[in-house]
Amino acid sequence: MNAVARIGVIALEQFRGWGHAVFFLLDLLRAVPASLSRFGLVVAQIHAIGVRSLVIIMASGLAVGFVLALQMYYALVTYGAAESLGLIVNLSLVRELSPVVTALLFAGRAGTSLTAEIGLMKAGEQIAAMEMMAIDPKSRVLAPRLLAGIVSMPILCVLFSAVGIIGAWSVAVLLIGVDAGNFWSIMQTQVDVWRDVGNGLVKACVFGVICTVVALYQGYETEATPEGVAYATTRTVVISSLWILGMDFVLTAMMFSTP
Amino acid sequence: MGKKGIEIMVGVFVLMGMLGLAFLALKAANLGSVTGGDTYSLSARFDNVGGLKARAPVRSAGVLVGRVDSIELDPATFQGVVTLDIDKRYQFPKDTAAKILTSGLLGDQYIGLVPGGDDKNLVDGEAVAQTQSAVVLENLIGQFMTGRAESSGAAASEPAQ
Numbered sequence: 496m497n498a499v500a501r502i503g504v505i506a507l508e509q510f511r512g513w514g515h516a517v518f519f520l521l522d523l524l525r526a527v528p529a530s531l532s533r534f535g536l537v538v539a540q541i542h543a544i545g546v547r548s549l550v551i552i553m554a555s556g557l558a559v560g561f562v563l564a565l566q567m568y569y570a571l572v573t574y575g576a577a578e579s580l581g582l583i584v585n586l587s588l589v590r591e592l593s594p595v596v597t598a599l600l601f602a603g604r605a606g607t608s609l610t611a612e613i614g615l616m617k618a619g620e621q622i623a624a625m626e627m628m629a630i631d632p633k634s635r636v637l638a639p640r641l642l643a644g645i646v647s648m649p650i651l652c653v654l655f656s657a658v659g660i661i662g663a664w665s666v667a668v669l670l671i672g673v674d675a676g677n678f679w680s681i682m683q684t685q686v687d688v689w690r691d692v693g694n695g696l697v698k699a700c701v702f703g704v705i706c707t708v709v710a711l712y713q714g715y716e717t718e719a720t721p722e723g724v725a726y727a728t729t730r731t732v733v734i735s736s737l738w739i740l741g742m743d744f745v746l747t748a749m750m751f752s753t754p
Numbered sequence: 755m756g757k758k759g760i761e762i763m764v765g766v767f768v769l770m771g772m773l774g775l776a777f778l779a780l781k782a783a784n785l786g787s788v789t790g791g792d793t794y795s796l797s798a799r800f801d802n803v804g805g806l807k808a809r810a811p812v813r814s815a816g817v818l819v820g821r822v823d824s825i826e827l828d829p830a831t832f833q834g835v836v837t838l839d840i841d842k843r844y845q846f847p848k849d850t851a852a853k854i855l856t857s858g859l860l861g862d863q864y865i866g867l868v869p870g871g872d873d874k875n876l877v878d879g880e881a882v883a884q885t886q887s888a889v890v891l892e893n894l895i896g897q898f899m900t901g902r903a904e905s906s907g908a909a910a911s912e913p914a915q
Contacts, residue, residue: 539760
């Protein structure tokens with residue numbers, strides 16, 4: 496087969512994959528009401544996905560807050576604008592860094608665990624066994640995980656921002672000596688709740704849907720072998736990360752292009 | 755961990771999320787200082803609103819008393835009509851003046867209300883009668899340049915007479 500035909504085959508295969516993923520998402524959405532009636536399953540998944548990710552998210556938030564405060568201080572003090580440190584750190588975190596970094600970490604930690612779990616269930620033929628017993632695996636296994644991902648991501652993003660701001664405060668006020676009153680008051684007057692915090696939350700929800708759907712799809716469609724599961728796990732992280740960064744650009748352009 | 759333990763942890767997780775959101779909204783953003791509560795609206799007409807934007811602050815004696823709601827062009831008089839939302843706690847006399855001022859030298863523009871001495875106060879929906887438009891830097895420079903040109907032109911034409 497010549498080179499041009501091969502490109503065509505690869506492209507068509509990609510489109511088929513995307514179309515299949517969209518139908519998968521629609522099936523999941525249809526299975527959501529049934530899974531809501533067994534709310535204990537959703538709660539168990541929120542624990543597995545959200546609560547277990549808390550440590551890494553909060554530790555990363557603290558570290559990012561520390562580093563942001565240090566770097567921005569040295570950049571701002573050249574222009575005599577060191578008092579705006581709080582504002583800069585807050586806006587960077589709440590608008591961009593929190594949703595994106597939380598989503599990347601979420602894809603790495605929760606996404607891979609979801610893919611591996613579903614992939615191993617597929618490989619061990621548990622999904623097929625459920626279908627034989629007339630239990631819909633989508634509403635019993637997949638939809639609770641989707642709901643848990645959609646609920647956990649915004650919460651994790653908010654905690655990342657909050658811990659990041661507190662970390663930045665501790666470096667800026669306690670370590671460097673920026674004025675504490677100015678740190679908070681300039682932030683409070685310039686950061687808009689709906690435009691900045693609200694848009695960051697919308698981004699987090701979108702990224703949560705992306706990460707969870709990609710993870711579940713890769714797990715569900717994996718080859719039923721150990722190598723297949725391992726391959727699917729790495730594909731989850733790569734595809735989620737690319738989609739997150741791409742959608743971040745689109746969402747930022749939509750939300751923040753007009754002053 | 756038993757089922758109860760898991761539910762408690764998830765409850766704590768969601769609670770932490772809400773507390774984090776409350777912290778962000780109140781302590782790290784402007785939710786607390788937006789004049790929540792009742793407001794009444796006034797309108798003001800300006801020849802030039804300059805860089806005034808919606809949600810710009812309205813201040814009297816430097817204190818925040820309200821926000822700009824909307825800015826529109828009146829097609830009949832070609833003046834800018836600005837609608838202000840003022841906190842109900844503050845009542846202004848009928849001869850109050852509204853000026854468009856700049857915070858700092860090149861900062862954001864806001865509306866300053868200078869109260870007059872009238873007994874009666876402005877009510878909801880009334881228009882502020884006295885207004886002062888924004889200072890446009892280009893017009894100021896233009897006036898300065900033509901002023902210089904006239905004075906140097908006058909000095910040059912005198913020896914010719």
